[in-house]
Amino acid sequence: MMTTLVAARISVSPGRVGAVINRNVGALRSGPSYWVVLISGFFEPLLYLLSIGVGVGALVGDLTFDGQTMSYAAFVAPAMLAVSAMSGALAETTFNFFFKLKYMKTFEAVLATPVRPFEIAVGELVWAVIRGSLYTAIFLGFMVAMGLTTVAGALAAFPATVLVGLAFGAVGMWVSTLMRGWQDFDLLGTGQFALFLFSGTFSPVQNYPVGVEILIQLTPLYHAVELVRALCTGIVGPGILVNIAYLAVMGVGGLWLASRRVEKMLCL
Amino acid sequence: MADQSLISARGLVKRFGDFTAVDGIDLEVAPGEAFGFLGPNGAGKSSTMRMIGCVSTPTAGELRILGMDPVRDGTRIRARLGVCPQLDNLDPDLSVRENLTTYARYFGVSRAEARRRADELLEFVQLSDRANGKVEPLSGGMKRRLTIARAMVNEPDLVLLDEPTTGLDPQARHLVWERLFRLKQRGTTLVLTTHYMDEAEQLCDRLVVMDGGKIVAEGSPRALIENYSTAEVVELRFADGLDSNAQYAAKLDGIGERVDPLPDRVLLYADDGDAAVAEVHRRGLSPASVLVRRSTLEDVFLHLTGRTLVD
Numbered sequence: 001m002m003t004t005l006v007a008a009r010i011s012v013s014p015g016r017v018g019a020v021i022n023r024n025v026g027a028l029r030s031g032p033s034y035w036v037v038l039i040s041g042f043f044e045p046l047l048y049l050l051s052i053g054v055g056v057g058a059l060v061g062d063l064t065f066d067g068q069t070m071s072y073a074a075f076v077a078p079a080m081l082a083v084s085a086m087s088g089a090l091a092e093t094t095f096n097f098f099f100k101l102k103y104m105k106t107f108e109a110v111l112a113t114p115v116r117p118f119e120i121a122v123g124e125l126v127w128a129v130i131r132g133s134l135y136t137a138i139f140l141g142f143m144v145a146m147g148l149t150t151v152a153g154a155l156a157a158f159p160a161t162v163l164v165g166l167a168f169g170a171v172g173m174w175v176s177t178l179m180r181g182w183q184d185f186d187l188l189g190t191g192q193f194a195l196f197l198f199s200g201t202f203s204p205v206q207n208y209p210v211g212v213e214i215l216i217q218l219t220p221l222y223h224a225v226e227l228v229r230a231l232c233t234g235i236v237g238p239g240i241l242v243n244i245a246y247l248a249v250m251g252v253g254g255l256w257l258a259s260r261r262v263e264k265m266l267c268l
Numbered sequence: 269m270a271d272q273s274l275i276s277a278r279g280l281v282k283r284f285g286d287f288t289a290v291d292g293i294d295l296e297v298a299p300g301e302a303f304g305f306l307g308p309n310g311a312g313k314s315s316t317m318r319m320i321g322c323v324s325t326p327t328a329g330e331l332r333i334l335g336m337d338p339v340r341d342g343t344r345i346r347a348r349l350g351v352c353p354q355l356d357n358l359d360p361d362l363s364v365r366e367n368l369t370t371y372a373r374y375f376g377v378s379r380a381e382a383r384r385r386a387d388e389l390l391e392f393v394q395l396s397d398r399a400n401g402k403v404e405p406l407s408g409g410m411k412r413r414l415t416i417a418r419a420m421v422n423e424p425d426l427v428l429l430d431e432p433t434t435g436l437d438p439q440a441r442h443l444v445w446e447r448l449f450r451l452k453q454r455g456t457t458l459v460l461t462t463h464y465m466d467e468a469e470q471l472c473d474r475l476v477v478m479d480g481g482k483i484v485a486e487g488s489p490r491a492l493i494e495n496y497s498t499a500e501v502v503e504l505r506f507a508d509g510l511d512s513n514a515q516y517a518a519k520l521d522g523i524g525e526r527v528d529p530l531p532d533r534v535l536l537y538a539d540d541g542d543a544a545v546a547e548v549h550r551r552g553l554s555p556a557s558v559l560v561r562r563s564t565l566e567d568v569f570l571h572l573t574g575r576t577l578v579d
Contacts, residue, residue: 019373026370027361105357111323112351113374113422114343267323268284 020123078229079201085161088132089169121259132165167247170254177261195221279329289315291481304472312481313461350419375422389417409440429460465565500541
């Protein structure tokens with residue numbers, strides 16, 4: 001009985017998931033303001049790469065990472081790529097998802113149709129990752145053009161950025177179902193910024209005291225940066241299996257919790 | 269199969285924590301019927317509608333929709349329902365037409381077919397000239413008509429309308445009623461909630477009166493009026509009324525079938541209103557205003573619960 005209930009909850013109709021995505025495509029096409037959001041999400045990590053990676057990099061010079069010497073920009077760029085994948089997906093599953101859930105009552109209308117809460121969650125997540133992947137694909141193009149990674153590195157890193165988007169998008173969606181109002185988003189923003197600064201983005205985590213290093217290794221963006229950097233630089237060790245597992249658990253767990261919260265909130 | 273109920277409920281209960289919203293109701297709705305839930309705010313109408321719409325799980329009792337179990341077959345049932353919620357939840361990010369075509373996709377309707385249906389439905393609700401416009405500038409009545417059109421996009425067997433004209437001005441209400449009447453003529457089964465007597469009388473073949481989560485009466489609007497009221501009602505207002513209406517009621521005792529003192533007026537239930545008014549004057553009473561009117565569902569509700577319907 002329990003297993004059939006679980007199976008019923010997670011079985012999805014591709015057509016209905018597609019319809020959830022289709023709604024977002026329609027909204028994107030009809031609103032010019034949406035394109036502005038889309039472009040701004042792409043420029044932020046690029047500006048960091050140029051100012052810190054290239055600018056500060058000129059002062060820092062080359063650095064040795066895992067026994068290999070590389071430019072500072074080549075060290076920072078994969079981290080900015082991971083950040084881009086994270087923030088692209090998060091922008092969609094936090095602000096936009098919350099707005100549709102709480103204010104526009106979009107999902108209330110959708111749940112009166114055959115579409116189920118889990119299908120809404122999957123559709124919204126896939127859409128968020130499509131959006132995030134648009135950023136990362138362009139960003140990877142810049143990296144190759146600037147000689148910060150190889151074409152092979154870019155092709156290997158792209159699926160990793162998709163996984164990063166799935167992981168952060170799913171958890172972000174769950175978090176936004178717990179949000180009480182817009183004020184809570186300030187907290188989320190602060191958390192996101194802390195991750196951005198300390199996840200081995202601008203300096204190897206080994207530079208920190210051991211306690212801090214371990215703490216960082218427990219946080220999610222660290223695993224995203226490690227995985228994407230390994231694939232971009234070609235310095236791949238067995239450690240990436242841990243990174244992949246960590247991100248996969250985030251994705252599956254976040255999705256599951258988000259759909260349960262949507263059901264609890266809207267199917268009273 | 270022809271006379272099988274579209275909705276069948278036995279002892280249906282919905283509780284939210286300690287609060288019982290729906291307290292053991294029984295009902296049957298037949299195909300082609302226009303069925304209404306009449307009651308004040310908080311009577312349990314919307315909770316019942318949400319259970320019928322398979323978005324809310326019954327706490328207890330038995331419920332069958334289209335012959336299926338709403339908990340197990342919710343997806344299959346919702347595929348054949350059209351739902352017009354109490355508050356419009358149209359999509360402001362989409363155009364008027366896209367609101368219909370996008371919604372059709374949730375039911376698995378193909379793109380081309382969705383577009384065909386959208387154009388046909390916009391024609392039906394008289395919004396064709398707004399098809400490419402945004403939703404936000406539409407008036408309340410237009411939004412409501414668009415929501416009704418959206419509820420029709422999957423060609424449903426059963427349409428649920430939760431307070432379809434609440435908050436609309438009289439002209440907009442009549443236009444909505446007229447469209448709903450056409451749906452009814454086409455043989456669409458309508459289930460609606462309302463707290464307007466005139467709406468129930470205009471649209472419903474049969475209705476139940478709900479109060480405090482229970483069904484307190486059931487029948488056609490005419491039958492309810494005949495059973496629980498008189499043919500006519502006389503409304504008397506006295507210049508010094510308000511506090512003394514109960515005393516006036518005592519003096520009016522015996523006129524017609526029943527005398528009901530309200531805070532602002534006294535109601536006299538009588539089959540012949542004019543004769544009752546003559547008797548009032550004969551007793552030496554001179555009310556400031558006298559109105560003789562036909563009995564309505566409001567009188568039925570007042571009689572059943574002791575309260576007026578719209579609070």
